[in-house]
Amino acid sequence: DADVTQTPRNRITKTGKRIMLECSQTKGHDRMYWYRQDPGLGLRLIYYSFDVKDINKGEISDGYSVSRQAQAKFSLSLESAIPNQTALYFCATRPGQGTGELFFGEGSRLTVL
Amino acid sequence: DAKTTQPTSMDCAEGRAANLPCNHSTISGNEYVYWYRQIHSQGPQYIIHGLKNNETNEMASLIITEDRKSSTLILPHATLRDTAVYYCIQTDSWGKFQFGAGTQVVVTP
Numbered sequence: 198d199a200d201v202t203q204t205p206r207n208r209i210t211k212t213g214k215r216i217m218l219e220c221s222q223t224k225g226h227d228r229m230y231w232y233r234q235d236p237g238l239g240l241r242l243i244y245y246s247f248d249v250k251d252i253n254k255g256e257i258s259d260g261y262s263v264s265r266q267a268q269a270k271f272s273l274s275l276e277s278a279i280p281n282q283t284a285l286y287f288c289a290t291r292p293g294q295g296t297g298e299l300f301f302g303e304g305s306r307l308t309v310l
Numbered sequence: 311d312a313k314t315t316q317p318t319s320m321d322c323a324e325g326r327a328a329n330l331p332c333n334h335s336t337i338s339g340n341e342y343v344y345w346y347r348q349i350h351s352q353g354p355q356y357i358i359h360g361l362k363n364n365e366t367n368e369m370a371s372l373i374i375t376e377d378r379k380s381s382t383l384i385l386p387h388a389t390l391r392d393t394a395v396y397y398c399i400q401t402d403s404w405g406k407f408q409f410g411a412g413t414q415v416v417v418t419p
Contacts, residue, residue, distance in 0.1 A: 304351060
């Protein structure tokens with residue numbers, strides 16, 4: 198099983214619908230991140246969390262919200278999806294101490310019609 | 311916006327060394343240089359990171375200039391499976407990783 202699991206892997210929805218992307222990890226890491234990737238571009242940071250009580254906005258948080266339900270779970274919500282939120286979304290984790298690397302999930306592809 | 315700059319693309323012959331440059335002229339004393347790669351639309355994969363000394367692991371070598379304003383990732387013997395987008399990131403130990411557009415590396419037979 199993957200250390201960082203994202204669900205769903207693929208989702209097609211309609212404009213105005215509420216969507217939740219979930220991320221769970223078995224690595225025991227304190228830090229979790231949500232990124233968005235548009236075709237041909239790099240990853241952009243949406244939100245990040247350094248522990249359960251510490252959540253921060255990234256570069257492009259407008260239109261998104263997050264919930265850190267537990268150390269192992271970090272969910273990304275689109276309250277009212279719009280077509281320009283069509284993208285590939287990645288969750289990542291990192292240890293709370295030191296300079297360890299980010300570990301990424303496999304991605305969730307979201308299409309908003 | 312990403313704080314590093316990289317060439318948009320580069321080609322490399324299979325079996326040869328691939329040298330990927332990165333400029334990080336605004337890097338501060340407590341910031342590290344990390345390299346990741348992304349194959350197709352998979353999750354990015356960690357390659358290597360360093361602060362000021364050169365680093366080597368089983369995947370690659372990282373050469374950081376003395377002034378720390380630039381670095382080079384070296385893939386010693388490129389294979390077709392090394393075709394990917396390579397990202398250079400500068401970040402402090404808190405780890406707010408910001409990815410740029412990266413360098414598309416194509417390894418050709």
